[in-house]
Amino acid sequence: MRHVISLLIENESGALSRVSGLFSARGYNIESLTVAPTEDASMSRMTIVTTGSDDIIEQITKQLNKLVEVIKVVDISESAHIERELMLIKVRATGKDRDEMKRMADIFRARIIDVTEASYVIELTGNQGKLDAFVAAIGNELILETVRSGICGVGRGDRVLKV
Amino acid sequence: MVLSGAEIVIRCLQEEKVEYVFGYPGGAVLFLYDALFNQDQVRHVLVRHEQAAVHAADGYARSTQSVGVALVTSGPGATNAVTGIATAYCDSVPMVIISGQVPTAAIGQDAFQEVDTVGITRPCVKHNFLVRDVKDIAPTIKKAFHLARTGRPGPVLVDIPKDVSMHKCEFSYPDKVEMRSYNPVVKGHQGQIRKAVQLLLEAKRPMIYTGGGVILSDAAEQLTKLTRLLGFPITNTLMGLGAYPASDRQYLGMPGMHGTYEANMSMHFCDVLLAIGARFDDRVIGNPDHFAEEPRKIIHVDIDPSSISKRVKVDLPIVGNVRDVLDEMISQIEAANARPNQEALGAWWKQVEEWRSRDCMKFKNSDEIIKPQYVVQKLWEVTGGDAFVTSDVGQHQMWAAQYYRFDKPRRWLNSGGLGTMGVGLPYAMGAQLAHPDAQVACVTGEASIQMCIQELSTCKQFRLPIKICNLNNRYLGMVRQWQQLFHGGRYSESYMDSLPDFAKLAESYGHVGIRVERPSDVEGALREAFSRKNDLVFLDFQVDQTENVYPMVQGGKGLTEMILSAEDL
Structure with missing residues (x-):
């Protein structure tokens, strides 16, 4: 099962390696990991997408909690939550493809943020599925580069991860 | 300043x-x-x-x-x-x-x-x-x-x-530490403890299984009190030896790969297992699937939540410091003036005694050749069971754990988790410095001791009168045992050739060295060594090369699938 784990961690050098090292040392999967400081610069918020059985996810949260610099851990995928990922995708835009790319961007409510004679850079935000669908819709032969941020997640409504 | x-x-x-x-x-x-x-x-x-x-x-x-x-x-x-x-x-x-x-x-x-x-x-x-x-x-x-x-x-x-x-x-030294990200739990959850006590009192075939956590939290006294109050059988793991007195009747010996028959059978067939400061290590319960086949309720007390339900699913977790949780359990039992089901407990003890009567720790002694188990038994006698005993890793470690009966915590020092050869002598140095007047013995083998042998020099400089009991079988004994049992007797690189004369080596560092070759000389040599209060004595026992550690649960096998002696092979 796929899980989205959010955590607050001290914004100190080496904190990221403690988390990533834990995953590799214990053989857990990381599908994506994003991290950046929060409104309180002494703290970072991390979103980890992982897969595993219930037992493994339980161990992952326990092991993360055990890291001295980790302040709080929540599996936000246990209930209603929102996930977003940012993608910057550079595509070939010549001839008839140029109009087609523009149309595709409109359909997916993406934005073209850089234009040259031969290419567009398209910015698209959404959940993983939407981004995957866009990539599939364009087709590999027109894609020059794909850059994805990995997922950011937040619980809906009253569910707040805060110190 | x-x-x-x-x-x-x-x-x-x-x-x-x-x-x-x-x-x-x-x-x-x-x-x-x-x-x-x-x-x-x-x-x-x-x-x-x-x-x-x-x-x-x-x-x-x-x-x-x-x-x-x-x-x-x-x-x-x-x-x-x-x-x-x-x-x-x-x-x-x-x-x-x-x-x-x-x-x-x-x-x-x-x-x-x-x-x-x-x-x-x-x-x-x-x-x-x-x-x-x-x-x-x-x-x-x-x-x-x-x-x-x-x-x-x-x-x-x-x-x-x-x-x-x-x-x-x-410079100023802070009075206290505050870390928002680090606040370990101390007290266990009251409600969970109450449920655990209830489960223990209703148990028909109860068993207590404790590990290093009891020693780390200094809870030997509480453990002994609780165990006697309940009257249940108890086993201490390799890391937990001495937490409950080994000479007591309720003690069943160590569990696991080289544990006793009675401890392993009781662990397996109990209906309520109280695990305290232990982690269901692979060397303790063997194959977890086999262990899970027999239904039983498990109560697990541990300060580390990640140790709970890691290898074995637990029914009743209690996260907290072992000593505080045991104190709370004792006071709840005493307050309720409750006693476990005596009739069921009597029948269970009858079964446990039957298992114990197999006497799985017996070994054939010899007049010709020194048996390593015999050396440890004599060491126990000569030191009155009151020494600090360190070991390295391998067969000698298991024999020391099996035959030196520890009645007190913090007397048995060994590398249980990582299994590091070479720890024995430095552990003995640390123990001797901490307890200058105590008897400190390092039970080791000719392979392990050479991994930190240079420390004989440190021992001279700091005048540490450690007694080294080298169970010298000229083999990497545990490797040889596995090769004999599981690799068709192909003793690949497990024989130690060109060993030093350890007695002379010890002497060259300025210590006393004694080579012991006959069983009849074992006790005398030990007595002589311990009578030399100010000297480090290196006892080089030439022991039986073919002796194996039994009982044994093979890697991957279930806890009840034990080889009790060479006759079982």
């Missing part, structure tokens, strides 16, 4: 009432050694290899209730320390390791004796720090000691660049 970083480090150690620092100097720690030189409160023990510094500090910590401290230089000093740090980490021993680092400006420049110490040690410490500013030294060391000794204990490393130890700042 304005002090240099190095002076601050030493002042911090003084504030923490550190008695001994085990270490080895080098370029990056010269200022620290200079600061040590100018005081006499913290005593330094100069080892002959950094690995031994960490092991000795670890042995000191295990045999006392305090934090062990080691000091090493950058680069190779730190990498040599890694085995010692990982050993302490696997057995949750509270330690602070201070390592020197190249100057801040040289970090990342591939400087002489530079390694990423914080990076290398990250997976085998509870936590580690690189101190970049002299003002951070005192708060960091305060945190390091706090982290090492609270919660599930463990080693904490503080890496200090040379320039930071040279810079000066105002």
Whole structure:
């Protein structure tokens, strides 16, 4: 099962390696990991997408909690939550493809943020599925580069991860 | 008061009432050694290899209730320390390791004796720090000691660049530590404890299984009280030996791969298992699927939530400090004036006694050749069962654990988790320094002892009258045993040729060496060794080369699938 784990961690050098090292040392999967400081610069918020059985996810949260610099851990995928990922995708835009790319961007409510004679850079935000669908819709032969941020997640409504 | 970083480090150690620092100097720690030189409160023990510094500090910590401290230089000093740090980490021993680092400006420049110490040690410490500013030294060391000794204990490393130890700042040692990200649970959940007590009182076939956590939280007294109050059978793991007196009737011996028949059968067939400060290690329960086949309720008390339901699904978890939880259990049972089901318990004990009557620890002694088990039995007799016993890793470790009956906690020091050969002698050094008047024995083998044999020199310098009992079978005994049983008797690289004459080797270091070849000489040699109060005595016992450790549960097999003796093969 796929899980989205959010955590607050001290914004100190080496904190990221403690988390990533834990995953590799214990053989857990990381599908994506994003991290950046929060409104309180002494703290970072991390979103980890992982897969595993219930037992493994339980161990992952326990092991993360055990890291001295980790302040709080929540599996936000246990209930209603929102996930977003940012993608910057550079595509070939010549001839008839140029109009087609523009149309595709409109359909997916993406934005073209850089234009040259031969290419567009398209910015698209959404959940993983939407981004995957866009990539599939364009087709590999027109894609020059794909850059994805990995997922950011937040619980809906009253569910707040805060110190 | 304005002090240099190095002076601050030493002042911090003084504030923490550190008695001994085990270490080895080098370029990056010269200022620290200079600061040590100018005081006499913290005593330094100069080892002959950094690995031994960490092991000795670890042995000191295990045999006392305090934090062990080691000091090493950058680069190779730190990498040599890694085995010692990982050993302490696997057995949750509270330690602070201070390592020197190249100057801040040289970090990342591939400087002489530079390694990423914080990076290398990250997976085998509870936590580690690189101190970049002299003002951070005192708060960091305060945190390091706090982290090492609270919660599930463990080693904490503080890496200090040379320039930071040279810079000066105002010194004051913080009174307390506050970390928003670190607040270990102490008291167990009242409701969970109440449910556990209920389950224990209703049990028909109860069993208590305890590990190193009982010793780490100094809860032997509480454990003994609770076990006697309930009247249940009890087993202590390799890491937990001495938490409950081995000479007591309720004690069934050690469980696991080389545990007793009665302990393993009781673990397997009980209906309520009370696990305390233990972690259902693969060497304890064997195959977890086989263990899960028999239905039983499991109560698990542990300070580390990640130890609960890791290998075995637990019905009733209690997260908390073992001592506090046991205190609460005892007071609830006493308050209710409740007793377990006596009739069922009687029938269960009858079954347990039947298992015990198989006498699985018997072995065929010999008049011709020294049996290793016999040496340990005699060691127990000669020391009145009251020695600090350290071991290395292998067959001798199992025989020491099986045949030396520990009645007190912190008397048995060995590397249970990591299984590090070479710990025995440095552990004995730490224990002897902590307990100068006590009898300290190092039960070892001719292979393990050579992994830290250089420490005989340290023992001479610090006049440590350790008694080394070398069970010399000229084989890597445990490797040979597995090769005999599971690899068709192909003894690949398990024979030790060209051994030194250990008695003469000990003498060359200025100690006493005795070679013992006949069973009839074993007791006399031991008595002579222990009568030499001021000498380190190296007893080189030439033991049976073919002896195996039994009972044995093969790797991957179930706990009840035991080989009890050579006749079972």
